[in-house]
Amino acid sequence: MLVAPSVLSADFGNLARDVRAICDAGCDLVHVDVMDGHFVPNLTIGPVVVSAIAKAATKPLDIHLMVQNNTFFVDLFAPLKPEYISFHIEEEKNPHRLIQHIRSLGIKPAIVLNPHTPAEAIEYLLGDLDMVLVMSVNPGFGGQKFIPTVVEKIKRLKALRDRINPECMIEIDGGVGSSNIAVLKEAGVDICVAGSYVFGADDYKTAIDSLRV
Numbered sequence: 001m002l003v004a005p006s007v008l009s010a011d012f013g014n015l016a017r018d019v020r021a022i023c024d025a026g027c028d029l030v031h032v033d034v035m036d037g038h039f040v041p042n043l044t045i046g047p048v049v050v051s052a053i054a055k056a057a058t059k060p061l062d063i064h065l066m067v068q069n070n071t072f073f074v075d076l077f078a079p080l081k082p083e084y085i086s087f088h089i090e091e092e093k094n095p096h097r098l099i100q101h102i103r104s105l106g107i108k109p110a111i112v113l114n115p116h117t118p119a120e121a122i123e124y125l126l127g128d129l130d131m132v133l134v135m136s137v138n139p140g141f142g143g144q145k146f147i148p149t150v151v152e153k154i155k156r157l158k159a160l161r162d163r164i165n166p167e168c169m170i171e172i173d174g175g176v177g178s179s180n181i182a183v184l185k186e187a188g189v190d191i192c193v194a195g196s197y198v199f200g201a202d203d204y205k206t207a208i209d210s211l212r213v
């Protein structure tokens, strides 16, 4: 299991310190939540702060867009050379075109599914994706309770993934911790995002290691 702590739960007064700390603690990716106050009822960070995160990070960035104008934000963050940019299928009229655009920028394209969106919604896009991110909370805030019905969805997604594009990663985001990580691994998750679980722990390395099932 790869681990991507979400900096949404970091101390923003000491952001560079916290980003360095999770990288030193052995995380695989740094998960960055970008919210525009329109697609979700919360507003987070733009390119000025994300570039400060990129500067402090010694691990690749995993940018999770929760925005209305995906192409605008992809172009805004592309110069930071993240490993992944993920966008919500619920907010994109031309997802196939946007996947190609992200790839043309040298970035791995990923799609996010909200809790109500079936795995089958991306069946004909899976062959072009490097990752699918399954939301296990409603997007917008850290520290929410895990929605257990996503476990069944991950199993369906894994079956599709294994048939269509075995290289494509499955990532989970929201309410993840040591209590549910084994079930998620068993269902087919490859990468877990964890915000409040990691940043709320006394020791980041112990918390990250506890997710490596």
Ligand SMILES: O=C(CO)[C@H](O)[C@H](O)COP(=O)(O)O
Binding pocket: 006, 008, 009, 031, 033, 064, 066, 137, 138, 139, 140, 141, 142, 143, 144, 173, 174, 175, 176, 193, 194, 195, 196, 197
């Ligand atoms: O995308 C997100 C919220 O929309 C965050 O990545 C997610 O909520 C992580 O926080 P936590 O692990 O505390 O649930």
Ligand SMILES: [Co+2]
Binding pocket: 006, 031, 032, 033, 064, 173, 193
């Ligand atoms: Co996220």
